[in-house]
Amino acid sequence: MQSHTVHKIRIVMVFLGFMGVYSIALINLFIIQIKNNKFFSAMGQSQYNVTVTQYPPRAFIYDRHGQPLAMNKDSIAAFITPNNLTNPIALKKFLKKNFPQAYERLLEHQQDHFMYIKRRLTPAEISQLEQVDLEDIQFIKEPSRYYPLEGSGPIVGITDIDNQGLFGIELQYNEQLSGSPSTYYVEKEGRSNHCYFKKETKVQGTTGTPVTLTIDGMLQFLVYEELKEAVHHWKAREGSVIILDPTNGDILAMANYPDFDPNSTTELDLEKTKNKIITEVYEFGSVMKTFPAIAALEEGAVTPEEIIDCENSKSTYVDGIKVNTWKGHGLLPYEKVIELSNNIGTAKVTKRLGPVLYDHLKRFGFGEKTGIEFPGEQKGFINHPRNWSKQSLYSLSFGYELNATLLQLACAYGMIANYGKPVRPRLTLGCNNGSPNHMSGTRYSSTIMNIINNILAKTVTEGTARRAHIQNYSIRGKTGTANLIGLDGKYNPDRNIFTFACIVEKNGYIRVIVNFIKEIEQKDIYASSVAVPLSESIAHKMLIHDKVL
């Protein structure tokens, strides 16, 4: 009887024991599955289901022959996880000594999950960080850009630390080059952490589209080297050159010096990053005399043969306004006035034009943007007749009270090269690759353009630009030496800009070369000695490069 009771108690005890265990299990299940369901399911989801965003590689920028001007490379960034450091003391000591800015940031963000020590590390910095052997310092690869062509920085531009365009073509076509990111829903494999079970595309991105420039990489380099040499030779402040194909508006070369190295951007001088051919305006002086001359011929105000009295003096008064010129000339036919760049003769003829000169300058595209696909284009300025003083018409006749970009000047000479057809410049080859890019209509008669082309040809063979002459080629051009305005607001005869614009032609091959050299050390010198030889040596290189022999 007693053993039966004990047996019963044992059964109850075992039953209660099992019940207890099952109850605990059930309670736990209840807590996990029902009460904290949201928390645990979210934890599970975050461990196995991940949304990944992938950015496509930035597209290349090419020259007209398919040579890369901007390509991708990986740069290395070093980072730490401040809230999970194994050896914080040694790390802080190292950072304080070698990366003080990162040390300062670490002190401010000690609880952060992630912090960059430095991005876009130099090879020296990488080896320094590798040698220190600190576990907390880790490396990741980041996309960045490499620019193989020297002298193309101001055109192509650069990208910032996040590989987004900062200026130049990189900025202009940032969206096209970047593409758009794709988003994937990934079910991760828990153990390896490298593979996945399932990958679904949530947002389908687009790859970046390359940009092809009209620039000829080799010609660009040749022009840049010549310009660099000239700027050093004359100890000049700066210089720029543009080569334009007037038949289709393609810009084949566009060099600025001094410029910057786009592959070394730790210390950037913003002044050197500008493409001054498009983004800066200048008063070019006598090189602009061509346009009042065309206006005067078109309006019938003068004929090329009409004799103009240049008063055989370097200085005179026309209608009470003082006009200076570089050299005294006597009686000259009007075509000689332009060839010899006489300000007095030019002023006397332009006086006959009056306010209509403004309309003619507008017809050449001055005072308006060319519409080139480049950020920061300047439109320049022409003083409107309603704001003219007594001096204005004379100033405009020899290139003052009118400022323009070198690109506008090249386009205006392109129009002369095209015998009156305006040219729309372009820097990128789009879907109309190689096709003509003329603006509609002819703005001047071919008769007038023939006359002015002859005058410009004589300027090279007999006038101020004799150094530009190349045997067996038709070279037509005009020089210009202009004073720059000083800080006091007055023209300073010791600060000059020397410009030469020319058209090079042979058997249907035609190019416009325009260059300027600004502020040289030597005094009492003219564009015929500074800008003309530069154009001549560029023309030699260009003709050999293009095999126009």
Place this chain on the structure above:
Amino acid sequence: MKKNYFFLIFLSTNIALVFFHIYKQSVIIKLSYEKQRKEQTIEDYIQEKKELEQIMEQLKNRAGIKAFANNQLSMHKARLSDIHCLDAKEEHAISHCS
């Protein structure tokens, strides 16, 4: 007897189907991993190609080539007067010699 036999067949068919399903899933996962490994290999090759392209462009550095031509090969700037265009006779003579 027939009833037991039916249950046995039913159970074993289901077990076999379950095993086939597991086998199918494991084959899919295995192939998926293989595909991912191949994709990774392609990525690595693309990366290597990118690095080689960059090295190639660095080697094509025009300023370096110019310096080498000037300093090591004593080459100088060419002008149009340095170039002599061959006429048909001269061209023929040269091709005949070679």
